[in-house]
Amino acid sequence: xQLLLTLLLATWxxxxxxxxxxxxxxxxxxxxxxxxxCDHGYDFLVITDHDALTRVGSSAILLIPGEEVxxxxxxRPLHVNAIGLREVVMPQHQKxxxxxxxxxxxxxHAAGGLALVNHP
Numbered sequence: 055x056q057l058l059l060t061l062l063l064a065t066w067x068x069x070x071x072x073x074x075x076x077x078x079x080x081x082x083x084x085x086x087x088x089x090x091x092c093d094h095g096y097d098f099l100v101i102t103d104h105d106a107l108t109r110v111g112s113s114a115i116l117l118i119p120g121e122e123v124x125x126x127x128x129x130r131p132l133h134v135n136a137i138g139l140r141e142v143v144m145p146q147h148q149k150x151x152x153x154x155x156x157x158x159x160x161x162x163h164a165a166g167g168l169a170l171v172n173h174p
Contacts, residue, residue: 069098072122072135072172078103088113102135107142122172123158127151134158136167143167 074080075087082090084101088110091099100120101108107119118138125132125145132154136143143165146157155171162169 067097069096069100069116071100071120071137071170072102073099074103074122075101075108077101077106077108078122084108084110088115088117091115100135100137102137105142105144107139120167123162125154125158127154131173132158133172134162135170135172136162136165137170139165139167141165 070091073087075082075084077084080087080103087101088099092113092115096115098116098118100118101110102120102122104122104124107121110117121136121139121143123134123136123143123145125147127150130151132151134155139162143158143161146154146161148154148157159169
């Protein structure tokens with residue numbers, strides 16, 4: 055058992071944690087996107103369409119639920135990726151950049167996700 059655990063921990067998995075489909079501003083269907091990553095040797099994929107959880111019927115790779123929480127202040131977009139969500143997280147709309155990011159990160163955590171700030 056210890057050898058198996060050691061091998062699993064030493065294994066790198068190839069994946070993408072930020073990609074879009076036609077459900078937001080991508081150029082392909084969710085099924086076509088998942089198939090492309092599968093065909094190119096990826097182990098996992100997180101589809102992070104804006105403010106939505108995009109589902110794919112089935113795939114040969116691990117599909118992790120995700121979303122790009124898309125908020126903004128005047129002339130300043132704020133994007134936070136959410137990985138491993140149980141539900142959609144709506145933008146929290148706070149007054150400052152720090153308050154906005156922290157509020158969206160807190161909402162992502164409350165929905166069971168891991169937050170990654172995309173474009174600080």
